[in-house]
Amino acid sequence: xxDLTQTAPRSGLSLGLLNVARGALPVVVVVGLLLGIWxxxxxxxxxxxxxxxxxxxxxxxxxxxPQEQGQTGLIRLxxxxxxxxxxxxxxxxxxxxxxxxVLIEMRDNxxxxxxxxxxxxxxxxxxxxxxxxDGCLRVVNNRRSLIxxxxxxxxPTLVGFAIGTGLGILLAVGIVHNRTMDLxxxxxxxxxxxxxxxxxxPMVIVVLNAVGVQGLLPKSLISSYLSFFPVVVGMVxxxxxxxxxxxxxxxxxxxxxxxxxxxxxxxxxxxxLFTSLKIGIAAALVGTIVAxxxxxxxxxxxxxxxxxxxxxxxxxxxxxxxxxxISAALLVWIIGAIERRVLTGMGLAR
Amino acid sequence: xxxxANRGFAGLNPKIWMAAAACVAGFAxxxxxxxxxxxxxxxxxxxxxxxxxxxxxxxxxxxxxxxVTLLVLWxxxxxxxxxxxxxxxxxxxxxxxxxxxxxxxxADFMQTVVKGALSGYVIGAALAIGTAIAVDxxxxxxxxLLPVGNFIAALPIVGTAPILVMWFGFGWQSKAAVVxxxxxxxxxxxxxxxxxxxxxxxxxxxxxYAASxxxxxxxxxxxxxxxxIFNGxxxxxxxxxIGAIVAEFFGSPIVGMGFRIKTSFGTLELAMVWxxxxxxxxxxxxxxxxxxxxxxxxxxxHPSQQR
Numbered sequence: 001x002x003d004l005t006q007t008a009p010r011s012g013l014s015l016g017l018l019n020v021a022r023g024a025l026p027v028v029v030v031v032g033l034l035l036g037i038w039x040x041x042x043x044x045x046x047x048x049x050x051x052x053x054x055x056x057x058x059x060x061x062x063x064x065x066p067q068e069q070g071q072t073g074l075i076r077l078x079x080x081x082x083x084x085x086x087x088x089x090x091x092x093x094x095x096x097x098x099x100x101x102v103l104i105e106m107r108d109n110x111x112x113x114x115x116x117x118x119x120x121x122x123x124x125x126x127x128x129x130x131x132x133x134d135g136c137l138r139v140v141n142n143r144r145s146l147i148x149x150x151x152x153x154x155x156p157t158l159v160g161f162a163i164g165t166g167l168g169i170l171l172a173v174g175i176v177h178n179r180t181m182d183l184x185x186x187x188x189x190x191x192x193x194x195x196x197x198x199x200x201x202p203m204v205i206v207v208l209n210a211v212g213v214q215g216l217l218p219k220s221l222i223s224s225y226l227s228f229f230p231v232v233v234g235m236v237x238x239x240x241x242x243x244x245x246x247x248x249x250x251x252x253x254x255x256x257x258x259x260x261x262x263x264x265x266x267x268x269x270x271x272x273l274f275t276s277l278k279i280g281i282a283a284a285l286v287g288t289i290v291a292x293x294x295x296x297x298x299x300x301x302x303x304x305x306x307x308x309x310x311x312x313x314x315x316x317x318x319x320x321x322x323x324x325x326i327s328a329a330l331l332v333w334i335i336g337a338i339e340r341r342v343l344t345g346m347g348l349a350r
Numbered sequence: 351x352x353x354x355a356n357r358g359f360a361g362l363n364p365k366i367w368m369a370a371a372a373c374v375a376g377f378a379x380x381x382x383x384x385x386x387x388x389x390x391x392x393x394x395x396x397x398x399x400x401x402x403x404x405x406x407x408x409x410x411x412x413x414x415x416x417x418v419t420l421l422v423l424w425x426x427x428x429x430x431x432x433x434x435x436x437x438x439x440x441x442x443x444x445x446x447x448x449x450x451x452x453x454x455x456x457a458d459f460m461q462t463v464v465k466g467a468l469s470g471y472v473i474g475a476a477l478a479i480g481t482a483i484a485v486d487x488x489x490x491x492x493x494x495l496l497p498v499g500n501f502i503a504a505l506p507i508v509g510t511a512p513i514l515v516m517w518f519g520f521g522w523q524s525k526a527a528v529v530x531x532x533x534x535x536x537x538x539x540x541x542x543x544x545x546x547x548x549x550x551x552x553x554x555x556x557x558x559y560a561a562s563x564x565x566x567x568x569x570x571x572x573x574x575x576x577x578x579i580f581n582g583x584x585x586x587x588x589x590x591x592i593g594a595i596v597a598e599f600f601g602s603p604i605v606g607m608g609f610r611i612k613t614s615f616g617t618l619e620l621a622m623v624w625x626x627x628x629x630x631x632x633x634x635x636x637x638x639x640x641x642x643x644x645x646x647x648x649x650x651x652h653p654s655q656q657r
Contacts, residue, residue, distance in 0.1 A: 026494030034498070045517075095517060180394070180401040183409060184416035194588055194638035195631040198508075199595035199608065203615050203623055207437055282504040289506050293599055301509075309512030309600055317512055325505045332504050 038099055043088045045096035047078055050088035059084075097315045105319040109146045113138045143299075146323045152299040153288050154327060156216050160223030161284045165277065167224070168231030175232070176239040176265070177257075189232050198226065201291040219291050226287040227280030234276025238269025271348055274339035281331045289324060301327075366395070382430040386423055393419040439621040444628060447621035454610070455629050462607040463633045465522035466594035470529025474590075475583060478534045482541035483567070492542055499539040507532050511597040520601045528597040533586035537579065544578025545571050577652045580645040587637040591630060 051069060055061045062080035063069045069077065078085065089098060097105075116135035120126050127134045140147045171189075175182045201222045208218040242264050250260045292302025304320035307313070369391040377384030397415055400408045421441050427433070428440040435443070448455065485491040511528045518524035548571050556566045598608025607626050614622035646655055 023493075026490050026492075027497055028494075030491065030494030030498045180398045180412070183401045183412035184397050185413075187413040188417060191635060194634045196588055196591035196595060196634050197627075198592045199630060200611065200623070200627050202599070203611065206615065207620075211437060278504070282506075286506040286508060289509060290596055293596070305509055305512055309516065312516070314513065314516070317509075321506075321509045321513075324509055328505050329501065 035099055038096075042094070042096050042098050043085050044074060044078065046088040046091045046094045047074060047084065049093075049095065050091050051077060051081060051084050053091075054081075054084050054087060093312060094314060097318055101315055102318040102322060105315045106146060106322060109144050109319060111139055113142045113145055146304075146319060149299055149301050149304050149320070150323050150327050153285070153292065153301045153324075154331075156219035157223050157281070157284045157288045157331075159216055160220035160225075160288070161227045161281050162224075163220060164224030164227035164284065165231050165280065168228045168276075168280075169235055169273075171228075172232050172235030172239060173261075175236050177261075186236065189229055193229055193233070198222075198287060198290055201287055202293055205291050219288050222287040222291045223284035226283040227277075230276045230279045230283065231273070234272045234279075235269055238272025239265045241272065242268045267346060267348075270346070271339075271343060274335065274343070277335050278332050278339075281335060282328055285324070285328050285331065369395070382427070385430070386427060389419065389423060389426070436618050436620055439624055443621045444624040447619075447625040448628060451622065451625060455625060457605050458607045458610050458626065459629055459633065461522060461603075461605045462525070462594050462598065463591065463630075463637075466525030466597070466606070467529055467590040467637075469522070470526035470594065471533055471586065471590040473526065474530040474533035475537050475586070477530065478537035478582075479541050479579065482538055482545060483572075485542065486545050486567075486571075487563075492546070496539060496542055499535045499542070503535040503539055507535075508593060508596050511593070512600045515597060515600040520603055522606075524601075525594045525597045525606075529590045529593040532589045532593040536585055536589070537582040540578045540582030541575060544575025547578060548574045576649045577645075577654065580641065580649060583641050584638060584645070587641055588634055591634050591637070595630065 048069065051061055052066060055064065055066070055069070061069075061084065063072050063077070094101075114136055115138055116133060117139075118133050118135070120131060120133050122129075122131050128137065130137065139145060140151075142148060171185070175186055204222060205218045208214075208221065246264060246268075247260070250264055255263065288300070289302040289305070292300040293306055301320050301324045304323075305317055308317035308320060373384055373388045373391060375384075376387040393415055397412050400412050400415070403409075425440050425442060428438055433440075439447075485495055508528070510531055514527045514531070515524045518527050552570055552574075553566070556570050561569065595608040595611070598606045599612060602609040607630055611623050611626050614620075614626070649655055
């Protein structure tokens with residue numbers, strides 16, 4: 001450690017840190033700005049509710065009756081009753097919760113669920129195979145746990161994504177090697193992207209349930225459909241990306257069709273494939289969540305959104321939304337990490 | 351005579367023999383399977399011949415034949431196998447539902463597409479482009495906004511629908527709000543990237559003309575950004591429709607495509623559900639086509655538009 005600090009010139013080290021800070025600072029500022037706008041909006045959004053509660057509680061508010069309050073503009077109300085504003089920020093069932101309320105809700109519904117969590121080991125006292133006490137496992141298997149619901153959404157997403165990607169790559173290979181397939185299927189593949197098929201996802205689920213297909217598969221079907229076309233379009237572009245020069249080179253090596261495919265077209269298509277995969281997995285997750293919406297799904301992030309909306313639990317909706325966002329970011333990040341490793345290994349990284 | 355015939359058969363592609371064998375096997379198993387296989391292989395054979403042609407008409411005919419074949423297969427298999435209406439209606443049933451319900455479909459179209467999706471789309475696009483121009487002068491904000499915008503664009507934003515319906519009520523305003531949120535970030539990211547797309551040489555030329563900031567913006571950088579902006583606009587046409595329809599699942603007046611899909615499904619009028627899907631498909635492709643047309647008119651100078 002001391003060697004490192006001695007050999008690395010001091011100015012270089014601090015310059016490196018400065019560069020990292022310079023890259024991260026704008027992002028931090030923008031995120032801070034967005035959070036600031038959110039916090040500033042909490043008061044006005046909840047003000048009418050808080051005012052109503054205050055006047056019911058017997059406090060002196062300026063237009064005394066709810067009817068007059070309803071007819072008065074929001075800015076007027078806020079100017080006349082500044083004392084109610086703090087109450088708007090700590091409102092019980094807010095129209096817009098504070099960011100920290102959402103974080104607290106997320107903590108309560110993940111690690112906060114643990115009861116009597118301890119390490120039991122795998123010996124005679126083990127309560128289950130993980131070696132942690134059952135109290136710990138409440139974090140992931142409790143019905144309230146966001147991790148539990150996220151997994152109920154992620155599992156079909158991943159299965160569907162795998163199916164969609166596999167079929168998409170196969171179709172793309174067919175399209176590139178068969179002119180008839182290219183002319184017949186490609187226009188429809190592109191046109192199908194302009195159709196809001198996601199909107200009927202819930203119906204597809206119910207129909208499949210009626211036919212007897214149940215469990216993971218119906219939701220996976222939606223996510224596979226949504227990840228299928230981005231992969232087809234991206235892969236066709238990628239497999240066709242080698243130029244005349246490279247194809248000619250393969251011909252001078254007297255490479256066979258299979259060799260051209262495995263040694264030139266497939267490697268050349270990988271950057272395009274990864275870009276499509278990132279779009280595809282985000283679309284697949286959205287598909288699963290929407291598919292859960294009006295079908296009365298009991299588990300999953302979509303189900304959390306729906307029950308939250310039924311019972312007016314805004315904090316629950318926001319927590320589900322944030323969990324979905326974190327899941328999406330995680331999935332895209334994982335694919336990005338694989339992309340960097342693979343492309344760097346192949347010398348294709350930009 | 352037999353020599354000629356032999357030659358004729360021998361000259362045939364072995365693939366045709368395989369297809370014919372598959373059809374015969376299909377008929378032997380079940381005449382309906384055989385019929386479907388025969389139609390499929392005949393249509394595919396026509397397409398193979400046509401795709402060998404160089405003419406423009408042949409290139410246009412191939413996808414049409416493929417689409418029509420799928421429709422015919424759908425119709426025949428639903429009728430021949432007696433598939434329950436509740437599971438999958440035949441295309442002819444869907445067409446009947448469309449023809450019989452034109453006024454309802456038109457009202458739903460106006461409510462969801464024109465009032466909800468289009469107004470939200472226009473507001474969202476205007477806000478996004480305006481924001482892009484506003485942050486354009488600050489390198490700092492741009493560097494922060496691009497990664498954050500890219501991140502948000504990948505999130506399941508449609509999940510905000512229940513919140514926005516709670517805020518803006520059941521009318522079309524809440525649907526427009528969902529659409530605004532959905533289309534804002536993809537267009538913003540594209541517009542910010544597009545405004546940076548000019549080369550130093552071009553900006554220097556503007557400088558030598560003593561062009562003001564606004565002149566440089568309107569005469570050089572905004573036109574140069576158009577291909578990027580249109581890219582975002584095209585992606586967002588579908589998003590807008592999805593947002594407007596999905597938001598109606600969380601609450602709507604008794605008109606609208608999402609409402610109709612949900613209630614028709616509840617009463618098991620599947621043909622009506624499919625009719626709405628057909629309308630949304632036409633609306634989605636039409637919207638995309640309009641934006642693509644505008645792109646062709648406005649960015650005719652870009653290499654991607656030249657054929």
